[in-house]
Amino acid sequence: MAKLKVPSAQHLARNWQETPAKVQRELVSLARNPPTFSYQILFGFVRDMLLLGVPKEQIEFAIRTKVKRETVRGYYLELLPLIAEHFLDESPKYVMSVDRRYYAAGRGLMVPFDPPIIYGGTSGLIFPWFSFWKSNPLSGDRLSLFVTMVKEILAEDPDLEAADFQILDFSAPKGSGERQLEIIHASDVPLLSDARKTEMLEIFAEGYFAAAEELRTTPDEIVEQDAPGDPDQQGLFD
Template sequence: MAKLRVPSIQHLARNWYDSPKKIEDEFVKLVMNPPSFNYNALNDVARDSLLFKVPEEQIAKGIREKEKRKRVQKILLEVVPLLHGYFSNIQYDFVNDVTPSFYPIGRDLRIPFRSVFIYGIGGQIYLPWFMFWKQNPLDEKQLSLFVTLVREMLRQDPELDTAKFEILDFSVNNSNGCRQLKVIDTADIQTFNSNETNEMLAIFAEGFERAEDRLKEVDIPSKRKGDEIIVDIGQYRLWDK
């Protein structure tokens, strides 16, 4: 049996559609064709660049030594200069981890929320959120849903209620085909009201639960039988096309 796991609010938004059937189909497709890597190593790059000011060359060397797949190396290394350049120049007052929290959206379905870290400068707390997709797949409605949910989570934490929530988008610039860093101030993103949000989450929960039910009837390929497949949506469509 394949088990679905949604690792972040970002990926809930990424997999939200107007139709529960579309959501169901996307999750089933994901289980049957799971991706083979994620961008988790870049979270460590950000932390090392900010907290320890590790040189870019040392970071790149570490990636080459630990990641032997050349294509994955290339994908990670093309982000490193942008990520390192941004965080290595920040003079912070503090850097803290964020305690994970959960957003309930349906029956036995809670979406975990956890930023990689927060940092403070001159009394202002910053909460960066990374989008490492080569092609940012979020449309306007999905982005608004993501920001709406994160803001609701932040309001539940007195320490983060006034945090400056920024999206660091490392996707490709279509004009030159290269990645670039775009810092998005989410204060400029329109959000949904509570009724709209609840309706959208109900659609997602229905689609997700339908996918779970459908996958109970799926014949897992023989090489996977006997194993539980944990599908991490954080790895969804990360390959460059």
Template sequence: MVQTMPELRVPSIQHLARNWRSDPARIARILVRLVMNPPRFNYNPLYGAVRDMLVLGVPYDQVVEGIRRIQRESVRKNLLEVLPLIRDHFAGVAPDFYQTIDKRFYPVGRGLMVPFEPPMIYGMGGQLYFPWFSFWRQNPLANDRLSLFVTLVDEVLMQDPDLEAARFEILDFSCAAPKQPRTLRIIDAGEIPRIDAARKAEMLDAFAEGYLRAVAALKRNSAATDNADKEAPEADPDQPGFFD
């Protein structure tokens, strides 16, 4: 039986920044590892929870009950760790409007278009707010990777006159130390140093090279697996199995 090797999807802007390294070979190894051992869940239900509380006025207890219906215990636990922090942050917030934003793409180079899909924006008191949710428990964006992320998001937002005046905040729900509870740290993106054009081009080229190397490595692995399957002797239907 021929096995299909998992494909490498084009990463989002935040995953590009988080997995960036100066050495393309390291980037390739990281991306291959992520394909072979992908995350087991995502935090998308929390975006719905924010919408329910902010826009629909759904009581917090009802939102919690909805999360508790999720079958997998590990998923429930992760979501319920973050949900109280979200509630506290948005307590008292009554937006004049709330809307989602269509997916956009950032050209990294070498034909690689990286998707960017903000979860939401909302307006209140004449100010437009753009919160970005960072749910990584450990190793959130920092230093050059954080600057790269903010720089790329800035460029995407500046393409839209309706968004360029938005207050861009990063809501970081990571742990201060391993085995510690999550906390919420609000990062004003306006205070994050931007990366100049030359440095940005260098960083993006390294990522594009790493991505292409990862694609090539996965194709080689797939071809090797296919060849091994073809060369394996077929089982004799009349021969009893080891446990028969």
């Protein structure tokens, strides 16, 4: 039986739909056809770059020799040059992990939030959030929902509240096919009003619990997968 996991804050925002029924259909489909790998390993490479000064060439060698699946290896190698270029001139005073936090998304749904790293740069504390989707990155109300949620989480911690929250968007512009890095400063993203935020979260929560009930009470559908999954779905609930 397919089981529905609680989505991360980012994936809640990306899988938000206009109605609970649409949320339900989206989550049931994802639960029955789950992603087959995640980009989590790349966060370790970023830490190695920042903390230990490991060069891009060494990381590329590690990917080519240790990542067995060709398609997954290709996804990592596609992203590595953009990551390395972004952090090339960074000389952080320190690099830290951040403990998991939770966000109350309504109806008892507690959404996990796991910042990959924070680091002390020349301009102060920097909190980079990595968005590795190649297509359909967060935008509009979905982006505003994510940023609103994260800012509320950060505001609960005096050590993080003043951090420069940056979204590193590694998507490919429509029609180009090639990834580019766009740095979105959260301070430039419009926040949702309390009413709109509550409305969106209630829609998602209702759809989530309906999806969980559907999966609990109906047989699994057999889904054939000849490929390692859509790279835009990877690590959905990491």
